[in-house]
Structures are given as structure tokens and as C-alpha cells.
Amino acid sequence: MPKLTIxxxxxxVPPGYTILQACNQAGIEVPHFCFHQRLAIAGNCxxxxxxxxxAPKPVASCAMPVAxxxxxxxxxxxxxxxxxxxxxxxxxxxxxxxxxxxxGGECDLQDEAMAYGKDRxxxxxxxxxxxxxxxxxxxxxxMTRCIHCTRCIRFAADVAGxxxxxxxxxxxxxxxxxYVEKALTSELSGNMIDLCPVGAxxxxxxxxxxxxWELRKTESIDVVDAVGTNIRLDARGQxxxxxxxxxxxxxxxxxxxxxxxxxVDGLLKRRLDxxxxxxxxxxxxxxxxxxxxxxxxxxxKASADRIAxxxxxxxxxxxxxxxxxxxxxxxxxxxxxxxxxxxTPAAVRSSYIFNSAIAGIDKADVVLLIGTNPRQExxxxxxxxxxxxxxxxxxxxxxxxxFDSTFPVTALxxxxxVLQALVEGNHAWLDVLxxxxxxxxxxxxxxxxxADGLAILDLACRLADAVGAVREDWNGFNVLQRAASRVGGLxxxxxxxxxxxxxxxxxxxxxxxxVEVVYLLGADEFDVSRLGNAFVIYQGHHGDAGAGRADIxxxxxAYTEKNGTYVNTEGRVQLGRLAVYPPGEAKEDWRVLRxxxxxxxxxxxxxxxxxxxxxxxxxxxxxxxxxxxxxxxWQDFGVQGPVSGADFAYPIDTYYMTDPxxxxxxxxxxxxVSLAPNPLSKTGTHG
Amino acid sequence: MSGDNGGNPVExxxxxxxxxxxxxxxxxxxxxxxxxxxxxxxLPLLYLAQEQHENWVPRAAMDYIGAMLDMAPIRxxxxxxxxxxxxxxxxxxxxxxxxxxxxxWLRGSDAVLDACRSKLGIDIDERTADGRFTIxxxxxLGACVNAPVLRVNDDxxxxxxxxxxxxxxxxxxxxxxxxxxxxxxxxxAAPVGGPTTLTTLRFDxxxxxA
Numbered sequence: 001m002p003k004l005t006i007x008x009x010x011x012x013v014p015p016g017y018t019i020l021q022a023c024n025q026a027g028i029e030v031p032h033f034c035f036h037q038r039l040a041i042a043g044n045c046x047x048x049x050x051x052x053x054x055a056p057k058p059v060a061s062c063a064m065p066v067a068x069x070x071x072x073x074x075x076x077x078x079x080x081x082x083x084x085x086x087x088x089x090x091x092x093x094x095x096x097x098x099x100x101x102x103x104g105g106e107c108d109l110q111d112e113a114m115a116y117g118k119d120r121x122x123x124x125x126x127x128x129x130x131x132x133x134x135x136x137x138x139x140x141x142x143m144t145r146c147i148h149c150t151r152c153i154r155f156a157a158d159v160a161g162x163x164x165x166x167x168x169x170x171x172x173x174x175x176x177x178x179y180v181e182k183a184l185t186s187e188l189s190g191n192m193i194d195l196c197p198v199g200a201x202x203x204x205x206x207x208x209x210x211x212x213w214e215l216r217k218t219e220s221i222d223v224v225d226a227v228g229t230n231i232r233l234d235a236r237g238q239x240x241x242x243x244x245x246x247x248x249x250x251x252x253x254x255x256x257x258x259x260x261x262x263x264v265d266g267l268l269k270r271r272l273d274x275x276x277x278x279x280x281x282x283x284x285x286x287x288x289x290x291x292x293x294x295x296x297x298x299x300x301k302a303s304a305d306r307i308a309x310x311x312x313x314x315x316x317x318x319x320x321x322x323x324x325x326x327x328x329x330x331x332x333x334x335x336x337x338x339x340x341x342x343x344t345p346a347a348v349r350s351s352y353i354f355n356s357a358i359a360g361i362d363k364a365d366v367v368l369l370i371g372t373n374p375r376q377e378x379x380x381x382x383x384x385x386x387x388x389x390x391x392x393x394x395x396x397x398x399x400x401x402x403f404d405s406t407f408p409v410t411a412l413x414x415x416x417x418v419l420q421a422l423v424e425g426n427h428a429w430l431d432v433l434x435x436x437x438x439x440x441x442x443x444x445x446x447x448x449x450x451a452d453g454l455a456i457l458d459l460a461c462r463l464a465d466a467v468g469a470v471r472e473d474w475n476g477f478n479v480l481q482r483a484a485s486r487v488g489g490l491x492x493x494x495x496x497x498x499x500x501x502x503x504x505x506x507x508x509x510x511x512x513x514x515v516e517v518v519y520l521l522g523a524d525e526f527d528v529s530r531l532g533n534a535f536v537i538y539q540g541h542h543g544d545a546g547a548g549r550a551d552i553x554x555x556x557x558a559y560t561e562k563n564g565t566y567v568n569t570e571g572r573v574q575l576g577r578l579a580v581y582p583p584g585e586a587k588e589d590w591r592v593l594r595x596x597x598x599x600x601x602x603x604x605x606x607x608x609x610x611x612x613x614x615x616x617x618x619x620x621x622x623x624x625x626x627x628x629x630x631x632x633x634w635q636d637f638g639v640q641g642p643v644s645g646a647d648f649a650y651p652i653d654t655y656y657m658t659d660p661x662x663x664x665x666x667x668x669x670x671x672x673v674s675l676a677p678n679p680l681s682k683t684g685t686h687g
Numbered sequence: 688m689s690g691d692n693g694g695n696p697v698e699x700x701x702x703x704x705x706x707x708x709x710x711x712x713x714x715x716x717x718x719x720x721x722x723x724x725x726x727x728x729x730l731p732l733l734y735l736a737q738e739q740h741e742n743w744v745p746r747a748a749m750d751y752i753g754a755m756l757d758m759a760p761i762r763x764x765x766x767x768x769x770x771x772x773x774x775x776x777x778x779x780x781x782x783x784x785x786x787x788x789x790x791x792w793l794r795g796s797d798a799v800l801d802a803c804r805s806k807l808g809i810d811i812d813e814r815t816a817d818g819r820f821t822i823x824x825x826x827x828l829g830a831c832v833n834a835p836v837l838r839v840n841d842d843x844x845x846x847x848x849x850x851x852x853x854x855x856x857x858x859x860x861x862x863x864x865x866x867x868x869x870x871x872x873x874x875x876a877a878p879v880g881g882p883t884t885l886t887t888l889r890f891d892x893x894x895x896x897a
Contacts, residue, residue: 157759163759163761163762164759164761165761166761166762166764166765167765168764168765168768168769169768169769170768170769170771178761179761179764179765179768180746180760180764
């Protein structure tokens with residue numbers, strides 16, 4: 001390990017480190033713009049210049065590998081003078097428009113200019129200006145502010161895998177852009193806003209909304225997909241104004257999907273802020289006691305086998321548990337949290353989680369995607385797969401219809417027949433999987449959500465065993481869920497009990513009149529017309545399909561408005577936190593259910609969230625391991641049976657509209673129109 | 688000449704393809720580079736496209752080359768816009784490149800440029816109304832010995848002054864092609880007025896050979 005001296009202190013770092021990394025390890029800050037630890041090194045901003053003894057001139061520390069015996073000074077007069085020179089050049093063309101720039105207050109250039117900028121410029125000539133560019137509905141480009149660090153270019157090409165950005169022209173005429181006018185088509189484009197060290201790329205929907213220092217920050221968890229991306233909710237007053245990613249190396253590194261970031265304006269639209277009761281075919285406003293009384297009456301009156309509950313994709317575990325216990329107290333086992341009709345067995349945990357964990361992707365060398373388009377179902381996990389591909393020595397195969405992958409995949413076929421052939425040993429790719437050191441199988445949630453789902457699970461399970469994907473030190477069988485509530489719901493057994501009806505059973509029963517009352521907890525993603533004449537109680541936060549069909553609407557809280565537990569696709573338990581209070585008369589969901597249980601005369605045994613969590617822990621100890629992945633034992637699952645010839649279908653039609661919040665968001669509506677591969681015609685929610 | 692064109696879009700052809708002959712040349716160029724490094728051929732291929740397409744590279748050609756070399760189109764745009772030798776908008780069949788770098792400037796490139804301007808009635812980076820001439824200002828053309836230099840398409844006209852530039856432009860306008868090279872009495876880059884060195888060198892022991 002090379003030893004070098006930085007500012008008089010001896011530091012020992014691993015070989016291959018750059019001076020900048022060594023400085024970071026030693027706790028010495030070196031200013032920089034173009035360097036970013038998750039991007040390729042460019043070395044073009046020159047802000048990180050340091051003095052290295054015996055070097056003829058200052059060196060760019062971000063690009064200079066360490067060598068034994070190096071002596072580096074990061075704050076010597078030479079280094080200071082070099083940086084001041086660089087800063088003066090950067091400010092020649094950078095507009096001094098901080099008062100009207102959205103980056104103001106969280107701008108790297110502004111911060112460094114405080115340290116290295118002069119109080120006045122010596123440059124008398126006209127500043128350069130760049131013609132306005134349109135990068136689509138999410139990223140606002142003010143390229144006159146660009147300092148050409150090329151972070152966005154490297155991000156688009158390497159991480160997002162959509163090489164649309166580049167630096168065209170030369171010298172003073174160099175511009176960062178797409179050259180031909182087009183919108184950024186990545187599902188991760190919002191991360192460029194975070195990466196941009198100046199105000200060249202800012203958030204379009206958030207433009208001129210707030211200043212960084214006015215915002216109240218709350219650490220929480222994203223729910224628009226099942227990745228469990230760690231996020232920060234920035235709120236002012238009673239509105240969350242923006243969502244930013246937090247660093248979590250094991251989950252999202254520091255990326256956030258565009259849906260998770262820009263769904264924020266949907267939180268203020270089409271909200272259910274008071275209870276409603278359907279009278280003469282129309283939903284009319286009601287008070288809580290009225291609504292709860294009627295709901296309790298209908299639930300209590302019907303016999304236990306004629307009531308049912310369905311939990312949606314955005315629910316926290318606490319509210320699902322409360323609903324399950326309300327239903328259990330009434331004697332009903334007609335429960336389902338799999339509103340896409342997935343056949344996943346709740347009894348075997350390893351059959352529905354991403355067993356290798358997301359970080360396990362870094363170790364895999366062969367990946368087989370079964371009926372999943374990770375780019376749409378989990379953009380952040382897709383970025384991890386691409387990162388693995390860029391490292392080299394990686395092969396990916398795919399069973400399912402073609403999609404525009406950001407890493408090369410070998411198409412093996414579109415239906416379960418290929419899977420069968422693999423299991424039976426008559427497919428060339430079996431050898432590829434078998435010869436892999438750490439083979440990985442990623443099953444899409446859509447592959448299980450079909451009539452032969454259990455048979456497909458059985459095939460996948462046998463394939464995993466056959467190719468050695470499951471060993472003591474490695475479990476490469478992964479299910480890529482896309483509903484944030486799914487793993488948590490399965491963990492607490494929000495599935496039909498003995499003799500209970502599953503989703504199909506409930507909907508069939510409802511349309512035939514065998515199920516009288518259906519309780520929907522934020523469930524909107526199924527065909528509500530199949531609810532027939534059943535009495536529908538909808539508890540949720542957005543006026544979507546479920547609320548439109550409901551006979552009683554009980555307003556609940558969106559994920560930003562409650563403290564809740566979520567389990568991501570890996571089975572990682574994470575806590576979402578309240579950033580603002582629910583609007584109007586809406587309440588946290590578990591409280592609504594607690595109040596309902598009171599009206600039913602079967603009060604739940606908890607009066608506060610800590611009590612509820614205590615109760616939850618006593619039933620399901622795995623929820624105690626917050627932020628960790630709990631080791632899960634491997635068992636056989638699935639049921640051997642015939643599979644249909646039907647091709648796999650991906651569950652997401654329009655990436656930007658998959659849940660009640662994103663469907664309410666004007667920004668997402670605009671994206672769906674202008675960015676989706678098959679643009680939708682403009683809808684009523686547009687604009 | 689960048690494709691920016693002052694914010695006005697350039698009328699672009701819908702498609703571009705190499706002629707069969709140029710495809711063969713392109714293959715030969717690509718084959719010069721190691722496997723997997725075919726992107727290195729982007730410069731000669733762009734040049735080939737410019738040669739084939741009336742001395743300018745349309746966007747369709749950049750996309751075509753990108754596809755041919757398995758590069759993202761933006762990577763080709765980056766290269767094409769970086770090198771000023773690629774014309775990204777239509778130019779006249781007489782493409783006049785006036786060198787104004789120091790040696791040419793010291794030897795009177797201003798007069799050459801003024802002659803072009805006054806004769807053609809256009810300024811730098813402009814094209815005459817009849818579409819035949821385009822003037823651009825370039826950096827060193829590598830013929831400093833014969834400064835000042837004006838390059839017309841692929842031919843250098845050297846040792847120019849104002850009147851001789853006007854005469855050259857007249858000849859070009861008539862459709863003639865004057866011989867390239869020095870426009871004064873001079874053999875290529877040899878000294879003006881005959882040899883000035885080695886004139887007294889003798890190998891027979893006599894004279895004042897140094």
C-alpha cells in the first residue's frame with residue numbers, strides 16, 4: 001500500500017487510489033466540480049489542483065494516481081493561487097444570476113466562489129450566452145450557466161445507459177446538449193439535476209418554488225416501486241415540494257427514479273380530504289362518525305364469508321396489519337394484498353423476495369431475466385445491472401417480449417416454454433447458467449401474476465436449484481416486485497386464510513353477489529367493474545378507480561403523511577416518516593382502522609403507533625431488523641403443473657402512471673404524453 | 688462551420704448512404720483499426736461523407752456513420768462539431784478558405800480577404816446569392832512559406848495579393864480552373880527569383896566553398 005504525505009500527515013491508501021480519494025480518506029477536503037465518485041473520471045474542471053512536490057506544475061488530484069513517497073500540499077500558496085485562477089476563468093462566462101437561479105443556496109460553484117472567487121472580475125468583454133435548450137418536461141436547462149464539467153454527459157452514457165448528451169462544438173462555442181432537439185428519455189434523468197454542480201440543470205416542475213434553506217427535511221422511503229429507495233422529503237408549510245434521494249449503498253446508491261422524484265405534485269391533486277358517502281348514486285360529503293357508523297354497520301351485518309378486503313400497492317405494513325386484524329376479528333379470511341393477481345405463496349418468503357439483495361448484483365456474472373423489464377419496473381436496480389455489465393465479464397439472457405434494455409441481453413424467447421426447456425435441460429443457455437460462478441435469476445412480478453403463476457414459480461425454483469443459483473454463500477433466485485407494499489403484505493400474511501377467497505375469488509364473488517362488502521385499502525389497480533353490486537368501502541388518499549366505485553370513502557394518508565413501515569423487494573424493512581400532515585380531515589390509515597374497529601365493537605388492542613409496532617413485532621419478529629435484510633431460508637415452492645403457451649407480458653404500460661399518486665400528477669401526465677415510447681393521446685389530467 | 692447556423696435550422700436531407708464505391712473505401716478504413724475500435728474510423732468516414740455530399744456533412748450522414756461504427760449518434764456529432772474542417776451546412780461549389788494566421792496576415796492576408804469580400808459581396812461564413820461561393824476564415828493551412836494562401840476546395844493558391852485574388856475569382860467565376868500553387872514566378876516553395884543558397888558551392892576544391 002503506497003504511503004504518501006498530505007499536508008504534513010502521512011497517509012496510507014490502497015494502490016490505485018487517486019490523490020483526491022487519499023485526501024478524502026484523510027479527511028481533507030479538496031474542491032472539485034467534475035469529479036464524482038460514481039462517475040468516470042474526466043479531469044476537466046481543474047478545480048481540484050493541488051501542489052505535488054517535484055511536479056513541475058499543480059496536478060489535478062482527481063485524476064492523479066497516488067505513488068509511494070508522494071508529498072502533496074492541498075492548501076499551499078501555489079495550490080490556492082491555481083484554484084483562484086481556475087475560479088476566475090469559470091466565472092468569466094458564468095452568469096452572476098444567483099438571485100434568480102434555483103440552484104442558489106445549494107450550488108457548488110457558489111460555495112467554492114466564496115472560498116476562491118475574487119470580489120470583482122477583471123473581464124471586460126461580453127459574456128457568452130447559449131441558446132435555450134429543451135430537455136423535456138422534467139429537466140430545465142439553462143445552459144448559459146454550464147461550466148462544462150460533463151457530469152451529466154457521463155451519467156447519461158454510463159449510469160442511465162441512454163447516450164443522448166454530449167459536448168458539441170469547441171472552445172468558447174462548446175455546448176453541452178443533445179445537439180438535435182430532443183427530450184431526455186431515461187427513467188433516471190432527474191439525477192442529473194442532483195449531479196449538476198451549478199444551476200444549468202434544475203428541476204422543471206420545482207422551478208422557482210422554494211429556496212433550499214426554507215425547506216424542512218424528512219428522511220423517508222419511496223413507494224412508487226418496490227426498490228425502497230431512500231429519499232428525503234423537502235417540505236415547506238403543509239406541502240412536500242420536492243423529493244431527493246439519500247445515499248444507501250445497499251439499495252439505491254444515490255439514485256432515484258424519475259417517478260419517485262417527480263410524483264410529488266400528485267400529492268396535492270385529487271386528494272380525498274374528507275369522508276364521503278354515496279347517496280342516490282352520488283358521493284356526498286359526510287362526517288367521520290357517519291361514515292364509520294355506516295361502514296361498521298355494513299361490515300358487521302354481513303356474514304364473515306361475505307366480506308372481503310384488498311390491500312393496494314402503496315400501503316404501509318401497519319395499516320395492512322390493522323385491516324387484517326379487523327377482518328380476522330369479524331371472522332373473515334377473504335384477504336389479498338396481491339391486486340395484480342399474483343399467485344405468490346406467502347408461506348415461503350424466499351419465493352417472493354430478491355434473495356441476493358440488490359448489492360448482490362455486483363457479484364453476479366450471469367443474469368436471466370424472466371418476464372421482467374427492470375428498466376420500467378425498477379429503474380434503480382436496472383442501473384445497478386448496467387453498472388455490473390460495464391464492469392465486464394457479464395452475460396444477460398431474457399425471456400419475454402423485446403424491450404429497450406440499457407445493457408445487452410440475449411433474447412431466449414418470449415414465453416414459459418423456454419423456461420421449461422431450460423429446466424428439462426434442452427436449451428443452450430443452461431450451460432451458460434451452469435458455468436457461471438454466481439448465476440442470478442430475476443423473475444418479474446408479472447411472470448407470477450398469471451393463471452399458471454405457481455407452475456412458473458415451480459419451474460424457476462427447479463431451475464435455480466439445477467444451475468446452482470442457491471448455495472450456502474449465494475442465493476441468486478430473485479423476484480423483482482414492483483409494489484412497495486407487496487413483500488410487507490406477504491410477510492404479515494395478508495393473503496386468504498383457510499377457505500378464504502383470493503383476489504379472483506373476491507371479485508368473482510362480488511360480481512355474483514356472494515361477497516356483499518369489499519374493503520379496499522388503497523387498492524385501485526384491478527378492474528373495479530368486477531365488484532358488481534358489492535358495497536365498497538374505500539380507504540385511501542387519492543380519488544382514483546377505487547374511490548370512484550366506492551360507496552363509502554374514508555380518507556387516509558399518503559406515504560409522505562404518515563409514519564409507516566415498508567419492506568422492499570429484498571425483504572429489507574425500512575421506515576417511512578411523516579413530513580406533512582394529511583390534508584383536511586384525512587387521518588393516518590391505522591387510526592382509521594382503529595376507529596372502525598371501535599365502531600364494530602371489536603376494538604384493536606392498540607391506541608398508538610408504538611403500541612401497534614410493539615404488537616407487530618410480537619407477531620412478526622423480522623420487523624425488528626430495520627434497514628437490514630433478514631436472512632431467509634431456502635425452501636421449495638411453486639406447484640408443478642402445466643404452463644400455458646402465452647408469452648410473458650410486462651405489467652407496466654406507461655412507466656409514468658402506475659399508481660394513484662402518479663396518475664394524479666400533472667408532471668407525470670406530461671411525461672406520459674411526451675416521453676413514453678408509445679405516447680398516449682392527451683388526457684383530461686394533462687396540464 | 689458549425690451546424691448551428693445562428694439558430695436557424697439547416698435544411699437537412701432525409702437520408703444519406705455511401706455510394707457502393709465509398710462503402711468499399713469505408714470498409715477499408717475501418718479495417719485499419721483493431722477489432723472493437725472501429726469508432727476510430729469516425730474522422731476519415733466523416734471526411735468521406737463530406738466529399739460525397741457536396742462538401743458538407745448532413746445530419747443523416749452523421750447518423751449513418753454512427754450506425755456503421757456502432758456509436759451513439761451524439762458521439763459522432765461531438766466529433767463533427769469539434770473539427771472546423773467539417774461543414775455542417777451547405778456551402779458553395781467554390782469553397783474559399785482564407786488563411787489569416789500570423790504568417791499569412793503579416794504577408795497581406797487582409798488584402799486577400801478584402802478582395803474576396805468586395806468581389807463576392809459577402810462576408811466570412813456567408814454564401815453568395817447565386818450559391819456558388821462561400822468564404823470562411825481558417826487557421827494555418829500549412830503553406831506559410833507561400834503566404835498568403837487561399838484554398839479553393841482542395842487546391843491552394845499561394846503568394847496572393849489583392850489584384851491576383853480578384854483575377855483568380857474572375858477566372859473561377861468564368862468556370863476556369865487556374866493552375867494551383869504560387870501565383871507569382873516561383874517554383875513551388877523555392878525562393879523567389881531563383882536559388883539563393885548553394886549557388887557558389889563547388890566540389891572541385893576551388894572557389895570559396897564554406
